[in-house]
Amino acid sequence: MTTTAESPAAEIGKARTRKEDARLITGQTTWTDNLVLPGMLHMAFLRSPYAHAKITSVDVSGAKSMPGVVAAFSGADFAEEQGSLPCAWPVTPDIVIPPHPPMATDEVRYVGEAVAVVIARDRYAAADALASIDVSYDPLEPVLDIRTALDEGAPKVHETGNKSYEFVFPTCGDIDAAFSGASVVIERDYRQQRLIPCAMEPRAVVASWLGDAVTLWSATQIPHVLRFAIAAFFGIPEQSIRVIAPDVGGGFGSKLQVTAEEVLAVLISRRLGRPVKWTESRSEGNMTVHHGRDQWQRISIAADSDGRIRGLKVDLLADMGAYLMLLTPGIPLLGAFMYPAIYKMDAYSFRCTGVFTTKMPTDAYRGAGRPEATFVIERIVDELAAELGMDPLELREQNWIKHTDFPYTTIAGLTYDSGNYEAATARAKELFGYDQLRAEQAERNARGDSVRLGIGVSTYTEMCGLAPSRVLGSLSFGAGGWEHASIRMLPTGKVEVVTGSSAHGQGHETAWSQLVADQLGVPFEDIRVLHGDTQISPKGMDTYGSRSLVVGGMAVVSACDKVIEKAKRVAAHMMEASENDIEFVSGRFQVRGDPEQGRSIQEVSLATFAAHDLPDGVEPSLDSDATFDPENFSFPHGTHLCATEVDTETGFVKIRSYVAVDDIGKVVNPLIVDGQVHGGVAQGIAQALYEEAVYDEAGNLLTTTLADYLLPSAADLPSYVTDRTETPAATRLGVKGVGEAGAIASTPAVVNAIVDALRPFGVRDVMMPCSPERVWRTLEAARASAGQQSATSSNGGAA
Amino acid sequence: MTHIKVTVDGVSYADDVEPRLLLVHYLRDVLGKTGTPIGCDTSNCGACTVLMDGFSVKSCSVLAVQADGSDITTIEGLANGEWHPLQKAFNAEHALQCGYCTPGMILASADLLKDNPNPTDEQIRDGLEGNLCRCTGYENIVRAVRRAAQAGAGQ
Numbered sequence: 013m014t015t016t017a018e019s020p021a022a023e024i025g026k027a028r029t030r031k032e033d034a035r036l037i038t039g040q041t042t043w044t045d046n047l048v049l050p051g052m053l054h055m056a057f058l059r060s061p062y063a064h065a066k067i068t069s070v071d072v073s074g075a076k077s078m079p080g081v082v083a084a085f086s087g088a089d090f091a092e093e094q095g096s097l098p099c100a101w102p103v104t105p106d107i108v109i110p111p112h113p114p115m116a117t118d119e120v121r122y123v124g125e126a127v128a129v130v131i132a133r134d135r136y137a138a139a140d141a142l143a144s145i146d147v148s149y150d151p152l153e154p155v156l157d158i159r160t161a162l163d164e165g166a167p168k169v170h171e172t173g174n175k176s177y178e179f180v181f182p183t184c185g186d187i188d189a190a191f192s193g194a195s196v197v198i199e200r201d202y203r204q205q206r207l208i209p210c211a212m213e214p215r216a217v218v219a220s221w222l223g224d225a226v227t228l229w230s231a232t233q234i235p236h237v238l239r240f241a242i243a244a245f246f247g248i249p250e251q252s253i254r255v256i257a258p259d260v261g262g263g264f265g266s267k268l269q270v271t272a273e274e275v276l277a278v279l280i281s282r283r284l285g286r287p288v289k290w291t292e293s294r295s296e297g298n299m300t301v302h303h304g305r306d307q308w309q310r311i312s313i314a315a316d317s318d319g320r321i322r323g324l325k326v327d328l329l330a331d332m333g334a335y336l337m338l339l340t341p342g343i344p345l346l347g348a349f350m351y352p353a354i355y356k357m358d359a360y361s362f363r364c365t366g367v368f369t370t371k372m373p374t375d376a377y378r379g380a381g382r383p384e385a386t387f388v389i390e391r392i393v394d395e396l397a398a399e400l401g402m403d404p405l406e407l408r409e410q411n412w413i414k415h416t417d418f419p420y421t422t423i424a425g426l427t428y429d430s431g432n433y434e435a436a437t438a439r440a441k442e443l444f445g446y447d448q449l450r451a452e453q454a455e456r457n458a459r460g461d462s463v464r465l466g467i468g469v470s471t472y473t474e475m476c477g478l479a480p481s482r483v484l485g486s487l488s489f490g491a492g493g494w495e496h497a498s499i500r501m502l503p504t505g506k507v508e509v510v511t512g513s514s515a516h517g518q519g520h521e522t523a524w525s526q527l528v529a530d531q532l533g534v535p536f537e538d539i540r541v542l543h544g545d546t547q548i549s550p551k552g553m554d555t556y557g558s559r560s561l562v563v564g565g566m567a568v569v570s571a572c573d574k575v576i577e578k579a580k581r582v583a584a585h586m587m588e589a590s591e592n593d594i595e596f597v598s599g600r601f602q603v604r605g606d607p608e609q610g611r612s613i614q615e616v617s618l619a620t621f622a623a624h625d626l627p628d629g630v631e632p633s634l635d636s637d638a639t640f641d642p643e644n645f646s647f648p649h650g651t652h653l654c655a656t657e658v659d660t661e662t663g664f665v666k667i668r669s670y671v672a673v674d675d676i677g678k679v680v681n682p683l684i685v686d687g688q689v690h691g692g693v694a695q696g697i698a699q700a701l702y703e704e705a706v707y708d709e710a711g712n713l714l715t716t717t718l719a720d721y722l723l724p725s726a727a728d729l730p731s732y733v734t735d736r737t738e739t740p741a742a743t744r745l746g747v748k749g750v751g752e753a754g755a756i757a758s759t760p761a762v763v764n765a766i767v768d769a770l771r772p773f774g775v776r777d778v779m780m781p782c783s784p785e786r787v788w789r790t791l792e793a794a795r796a797s798a799g800q801q802s803a804t805s806s807n808g809g810a811a
Numbered sequence: 812m813t814h815i816k817v818t819v820d821g822v823s824y825a826d827d828v829e830p831r832l833l834l835v836h837y838l839r840d841v842l843g844k845t846g847t848p849i850g851c852d853t854s855n856c857g858a859c860t861v862l863m864d865g866f867s868v869k870s871c872s873v874l875a876v877q878a879d880g881s882d883i884t885t886i887e888g889l890a891n892g893e894w895h896p897l898q899k900a901f902n903a904e905h906a907l908q909c910g911y912c913t914p915g916m917i918l919a920s921a922d923l924l925k926d927n928p929n930p931t932d933e934q935i936r937d938g939l940e941g942n943l944c945r946c947t948g949y950e951n952i953v954r955a956v957r958r959a960a961q962a963g964a965g966q
Contacts, residue, residue, distance in 0.1 A: 029902050029905065030902070032910070033901070033907060033910070036910030036913055037898045037902060037907065037917065038846070038887065038889075038890060039845070039846020039886035041845065041846065041848070045848075045849070046839070046845035135840075136832075211911075212858060212912050212944065213850070213911040214850070259909075261910065262908070262911060264945065294851035294852050295853075517909030517910070519908070684905065686905070686951075687905045687946075687947060690949075691908065691947050691948045692948075694948030695945070695948075717855065718853060718855035719853050723943050723945065725941070725943060725949075726935070727936045727937050731953070732948065732950055754948075
């Protein structure tokens with residue numbers, strides 16, 4: 013066995029390359045679609061070509077006679093057992109949660125909704141047979157615009173109407189007083205376009221029954237939640253369900269779902285007594301993986317003439333799509349706490365109306381509610397600065413919470429534990445060359461350059477590390493926010509770490525090894541991290557909401573504490589010393605004052621395994637579990653600065669430089685952290701410049717392929733300058749979440765830069781995505797309007 | 812059915828395939844070479860990129876019958892005793908997160924470096940335009956290709 017004579021160097025903070033990479037860069041992966049089981053069949057779904065229609069008949073008999081086809085079913089064939097896909101977040105007592113059968117039975121409400129399924133020997137035969145299914149539809153009017161969906165006489169998505177809920181945040185402060193006495197009030201309508209998450213791995217599912225127990229492999233972020241949901245909502249005993257999330261190729265919230273295809277795979281496999289697999293095509297995925305964002309946001313800000321913010325009013329219309337999926341109604345409300353952001357103010361009000369349309373349901377997408385909030389607050393603070401003739405950073409500094417004010421309870425009632433907006437902003441300005449760029453901008457504006465320089469600011473914060481269970485309870489959320497971990501001490505001195513977090517690209521196998529190496533004093537290489545299989549990792553709340561390290565990491569170190577506590581008793585016995593005299597230093601138990609005498613944790617592990625001579629009453633195991641429930645959210649923050657070159661003749665926007673200074677507290681692995689920031693920033697830039705899910709007037713999704721839905725390539729994106737300030741969170745590890753920060757921060761930075769470039773022309777907003785055509789049209793409209801105004805004023809002068 | 816002979820990662824195969832079978836499905840479903848993933852159905856994402864007679868192709872856009880007589884290298888056959896310089900560089904620069912685009916990204920980079928052993932960052936970005944990644948924002952992919960070039964991957 014290995015013994016560690018010397019203490020390993022501190023692992024936390026080290027830029028370790030990832031353990032995960034060895035299999036991923038050599039193609040030795042376990043993506044769900046790789047799986048082949050004896051007798052396995054393939055499923056293909058026939059999907060609705062209508063946004064809204066009554067189903068008058070479905071005839072699958074033609075498909076059944078096709079070669080290689082084993083079975084074909086319509087929704088009616090599963091009506092008795094398929095139940096309704098769950099919504100775990102009834103945000104108001106009177107929320108409308110319509111039934112959502114995995115396969116439609118009598119009415120379809122979005123293009124792509126599953127209507128029938130073919131099960132065949134291979135994927136080609138299954139796809140071929142879809143054409144032999146006859147479905148008759150009686151088309152109904154689609155509902156596509158949430159701004160008119162609540163009008164009297166509007167066609168109804170569901171019999172109950174198009175309103176799902178109206179949520180009013182408890183009023184904070186005297187909002188009327190804040191606005192009525194204000195020198196400046198600005199109101200704007202902003203648009204969060206609908207986005208498609210587009211994780212690179214399409215969804216895939218395999219279900220296989222053995223006797224009365226089922227194993228479900230799924231490209232999911234949430235094996236534990238999925239297991240619970242299948243048990244709770246589809247009548248399969250929980251102890252008979254094993255869910256495995258093998259290698260999962262990205263999620264970004266899109267795989268935080270209980271999907272129709274997962275449920276149907278389980279039910280169909282049971283009925284046929286054969287394993288079944290389904291793998292979506294990208295076009296199918298763009299239509300039927302839940303979408304993100306899609307809100308109209310009305311925001312009003314009131315301020316004094318010197319720039320002090322008095323109050324903020326937010327009124328949202330949020331597109332739920334056709335049904336409420338797992339977290340659909342709660343997503344906009346995750347932003348409710350965040351509109352006041354880093355600013356002090358006297359009053360705040362928030363209202364959100366959830367509206368049904370005949371489109372794919374929306375749900376979590378990287379940031380989930382917080383990007384939407386950050387976008388509008390950072391946009392309108394820029395508008396306020398322009399109105400007051402102030403520098404946008406000076407206005408922010410005047411209003412933000414000072415570093416000496418922490419802990420600080422915001423007007424929305426959150427208590428931010430830590431932060432230093434001054435430090436992050438100073439560092440970002442320095443790296444960006446803020447003053448020089450402002451000077452260049454003034455010079456180019458003065459000479460009427462046809463390509464304008466814009467400078468965009470985003471001083472974001474967010475709430476993550478989801479979440480304190482009692483807070484989730486108070487928000488009517490259907491589960492807790494804790495996380496679980498186990499440490500297994502193996503006889504040879506090696507360590508298995510079992511985590512309830514379920515990584516799908518985040519690098520937990522590496523980062524958790526670093527955490528445990530420091531806690532237990534064992535070599536990084538001697539640790540293996542296990543996750544993503546409910547039989548190996550029986551308890552967990554999975555990975556989303558930048559929670560894994562903040563919550564799951566704490567469960568890991570808490571479990572390590574218990575191992576050490578247990579091992580200390582054994583070590584004391586081995587050394588014939590009193591437990592009170594033993595200290596644990598870098599992987600070694602030693603007697604205080606006599607460091608020569610000691611036992612390594614590996615030696616204690618072996619002695620415990622042998623169990624020949626344990627103290628009375630001590631069980632022969634050092635293995636320990638811990639479940640951690642956070643006291644508070646995590647509040648990363650930072651300052652992102654973006655410089656854009658905007659061609660006023662073509663509307664083309666080029667990002668010239670991008671600086672991200674983030675404060676995520678203590679860093680476990682800077683390599684992984686930078687990667688998270690890069691990817692998040694890219695995704696936020698993609699929202700600002702490129703991406704939009706577009707439906708036509710009949711409710712057809714036009715952006716079903718990656719030729720139409722513009723995921724940016726390397727050629728479309730800039731290089732990023734990243735740096736950090738470090739204000740530890742007020743927790744034991746001092747860490748904050750980082751998975752979503754980049755995506756939250758970058759979208760307003762880019763749009764602020766574009767508007768900043770075009771403000772001399774009278775442009776006050778450009779709707780996302782800021783494509784060349786849209787920028788050009790906005791500019792043309794502003795020029796025309798300015799031309800009219802100057803014509804009017806010169807006419808007036810002549811008169 | 813059409814009879815084809817293909818060498819994949821140094822092993823010769825002979826199979827009867829449907830004329831419509833895509834090369835990527837031949838690799839994955841017939842040969843069990845699942846290191847090559849599928850990310851889209853319109854040849855936009857490049858996840859399925861392999862080398863066919865030394866040139867990068869998107870294996871979703873090649874029929875298995877078109878590969879008859881050719882020599883295919885997938886991510887599974889790139890290492891030669893030790894990791895290829897691109898594999899080493901992708902690991903060293905943290906140029907992958909979920910890893911789904913990585914096989915295609917590495918093989919497209921291999922072809923890029925064969926044509927241009929010392930590309931500028933801009934040439935790397937343009938050269939990888941046909942390969943999409945949702946995790947990394949490309950920053951570290953560009954660094955990894957640069958690092959592999961410096962290690963002589965394109966020589």
